Amino acid sequence: MITLRGLTKRYGDKAAVSDLSLEIAPGKVTGFLGPNGAGKSTTMRMILGLDRPTAGEALIGGRPYAALPRPLTEVGALLDAKAVHPGRSARAHLTAMARSNGIPVRRVDEVLETVGLTAVAGRRAGSFSLGMGQRLGIAGALLGDPRVLMFDEPVNGLDPDGVLWVRRLMRSLAAEGRTVFVSSHLMSEMQLTADQLVVIGKGRLLADAPVTEVIAASSRNAVRIRTPRPGELAARLAAEPMPLQVTRSDAGELAGDGERADERAGELIVTGAPIERIGMICHEIGVPLYELSPQEASLEEAYMELTGTSVEYGAGAPQKAGV
């Protein structure tokens, strides 16, 4: 369990993290999302006692990180895969790490095996590729068999096989009842991995909810209707006292063509109305339906909507290439 209470960090007069209060519960994968510069890494550094909060506190099982007698046996974290001395071998790095916290040194070979680095354990970490570095970082996080795990963009640089492996690893760590807190920019990956989401923007909390809820709250959730009488249904829906939006996605297809037009389905996408209500309306006005299906927003869409106004370092409009 990680508890943040009014956690705040300012660098000069720039607030990197503002008054963040939340609990990250065990037994779940909690995804930590937010645009570049939102304050994710800063928050994680404060949880590990690396950066000192300007105000508030970050607790692990009720205690600050620095008060943990053998921190690596309680919190495993991968913040920056490059934060390993390049001149040291993977095995030496993990051995020193194990000794620092009184962890049996045989764990080193176990975690090297887990992350698939056994064959290169004696090589200097500086010669590792980005993905190998990430694996070494994950090995370090697992070394002390901790109850709390924290990963800052762990799949960054991993091959598809590695991404899948990390996803399964996170899921199984959470299934064992551990607290798993992981930041990422890969929404599709988070949708598959996370149970709970914490979204921040410009250092402020934007959402702390189950993934399903975050997606359900999106206005991009829609209902898709195929009917031979789309015009009639669209008109009726427009009369509803709801802020719904109807889009014809088959523009022009129904025009002309006499009787056969009746059989050709028109397609409507309706947002802002529950599927049950739409079904009832169709029934009331006797419009036949070929299809009535929910179109769930992706996490990416829900995320974009949430963070739309909090993107700090957004790209400008793409420049026209080759004048």
Added chain:
Amino acid sequence: MANLTGLRARGDHNGDRENDGDRGGNGGAHGRGGGAVGGGLPGAVAAEWTKLWSLRSTWWALFAAFGVMGLMSAILATSTASNNTNAITTDDQGVVQVSGIAVGATDLVQFVLIALAILMITGEYATGSIRTTLQWVPLRDRMLAAKAAVTAAVMLPAGVALGVLGTAVAEPLLGRWGRLSAGDAVADVLAVGVYLALTCVFILGVGTVLRSTAGALTTAFLLLMAVPMLLVNSSVKALGYVADALPSTAGRHFMAGEGGPYPPAVGLLILAAWAVASLALGTVVLRRRDA
């Protein structure tokens, strides 16, 4: 499931996990017992020790230190011998203490070991691995104390061995101009070890405060070499007193034995005070600063 080999390997750990139940709840009790079951200062020292010897640069630095000591001692010994035998009589040094040659060579040799001590901390800032280190040992004073302990534990015997080497190289080259008494030689060689250990600990604190390798090396050179030389050669007497209070001058008086402005023990105390002060400052700075 099949490919999660690591988690299967972790099974035995998960077993005891269930037994110790709610860790958060009995955290206090766990906290008190924590030092005894591993970690703590001994763990931090073991980690620093492992880290130091797993870098090639450590071996190179020690190798270089012995090389420089051999070379310097040879140069000093032959020049002493030739000064005594050449036509110029004003530069004659007469019969010298053989181990004194090793003490003299330490002035230069120290910089190789100082570089090693500096890298123990600034190397971590340069590579970002300081964050990893503090993740392992979050207590700043413990982390720095562990580095200081390892520095002293390496530099003291290295210094003694260097002193022995310097003496051994100088002895045949000095020939009849060398005087070797076991008691004095042992005292000199031990003094070199103590001096190097304290100086390196002192400079470790400086490196902690400055974080940059170049900055710390420059400071070390100025403080240990350039400034004392300027002060001693200045005509203002008060500046000479200041020079005597600087770590390297104090260390030299300590190693030289009787005959200095204060007894050798005072020199040792002054040098130790510098080391303690720089570690204290380093700890304060580490506590205040974000990693």
